[in-house]
Amino acid sequence: NLCRFTKILVWRQLNRVSNILNHSFLIRCLSCQSILLSLVPLNFSPLWFSSIIGHTLDLIAVSFSKKQTLPFDKFIHRAAENKHTEFFISEDEKYYLRSLGEDPRKDIADIRKQFPLLEEDIKIPEFFEKEQFFSSVFRISSPGLQLWTHYDVMDNFLIQVTGKKRVVLFSPRDAQYLYLSGTKSEVLNLDNPDLNKYPLFFKARRFECVLEAGDVLFIPALWFHNVISEEFGVGVNVFWKHLSSECYDKTDTYGNKDPTAASRAIQILDRALKTLEVLPEEYRDFYARRMVLRIQDKAFSSNYE
Numbered sequence: 573n574l575c576r577f578t579k580i581l582v583w584r585q586l587n588r589v590s591n592i593l594n595h596s597f598l599i600r601c602l603s604c605q606s607i608l609l610s611l612v613p614l615n616f617s618p619l620w621f622s623s624i625i626g627h628t629l630d631l632i633a634v635s636f637s638k639k640q641t642l643p644f645d646k647f648i649h650r651a652a653e654n655k656h657t658e659f660f661i662s663e664d665e666k667y668y669l670r671s672l673g674e675d676p677r678k679d680i681a682d683i684r685k686q687f688p689l690l691e692e693d694i695k696i697p698e699f700f701e702k703e704q705f706f707s708s709v710f711r712i713s714s715p716g717l718q719l720w721t722h723y724d725v726m727d728n729f730l731i732q733v734t735g736k737k738r739v740v741l742f743s744p745r746d747a748q749y750l751y752l753s754g755t756k757s758e759v760l761n762l763d764n765p766d767l768n769k770y771p772l773f774f775k776a777r778r779f780e781c782v783l784e785a786g787d788v789l790f791i792p793a794l795w796f797h798n799v800i801s802e803e804f805g806v807g808v809n810v811f812w813k814h815l816s817s818e819c820y821d822k823t824d825t826y827g828n829k830d831p832t833a834a835s836r837a838i839q840i841l842d843r844a845l846k847t848l849e850v851l852p853e854e855y856r857d858f859y860a861r862r863m864v865l866r867i868q869d870k871a872f873s874s875n876y877e
């Protein structure tokens with residue numbers, strides 16, 4: 573019955589969107605702000621339902637599972653306007669281009685290959701060896717578009733071609749204050765964070781800059797970044813490998829999958845925590861604390877600026 577109740581709630585929320593068969597949804601809980609993602613709307617699994625019980629749902633984003641396309645010039649026009657006369661879902665919807673490789677699942681974006689007409693215009697700064705190059709990504713965004721705080725695993729030049737964008741950065745050392753869920757922070761509103769829900773967020777030291785046409789920002793691997801386009805913007809970013817090639821996940825096309833050794837270590841840690849589950853709570857707590865101390869002692873760097 574709880575599931576049925578939640579199902580009705582979900583349907584109420586989804587009714588706001590016309591042809592729901594063609595969409596997938598990004599749903600947020602209004603009280604705890606956690607993101608509850610559903611990819612296939614008509615196939616909500618019992619597991620997904622059990623994960624949303626107790627949350628107050630709000631639909632924050634819709635994407636298309638059935639492909640819908642726009643000619644490039646139309647896309648640019650829509651991305652450049654604040655209010656649309658023609659739109660998919662709402663007159664103030666935002667547009668974002670993040671270029672992909674030929675086969676988006678396997679190939680890696682290289683703006684010079686997918687947009688050969690622009691090739692002559694693209695001069696990638698020569699601060700790394702050719703073999704280290706990973707991808708170059710064309711990025712175009714509507715005014716007001718915000719990308720949530722996340723990290724990537726490659727070094728990165730974010731190159732602004734036109735328009736203005738605000739970038740807020742946090743050191744990897746402040747990960748403990750960012751309420752991470754995978755590579756993303758759950759704190760969505762950086763300027764007015766809910767400190768009841770995210771009490772440690774104020775401890776994160778924020779570095780901020782505004783990029784304008786011609787500016788290039790170096791975003792080191794693992795540094796968190798949050799981007800708001802203050803104007804319609806066109807940019808390119810270049811990811812390159814700072815570690816030796818074999819450290820990276822071979823299936824990574826976006827530059828954001830953790831190095832294989834790190835994901836393996838995290839899996840092993842999850843197994844270790846599972847192993848503790850046979851013990852009563854106070855023992856689990858004690859041994860978990862000992863594990864934390866061991867990690868701090870053996871793996872934390874003391875040489876970190």
Ligand SMILES: O=C(O)CCC(=O)C(=O)O
Nearest residue numbers: 711719724728730799809
């Ligand atoms: O500026 C943007 O649109 C996204 C920047 C970003 O996340 C990146 O370059 O990794």
Ligand SMILES: [Fe+2]
Nearest residue numbers: 722723724797
């Ligand atoms: Fe990024």
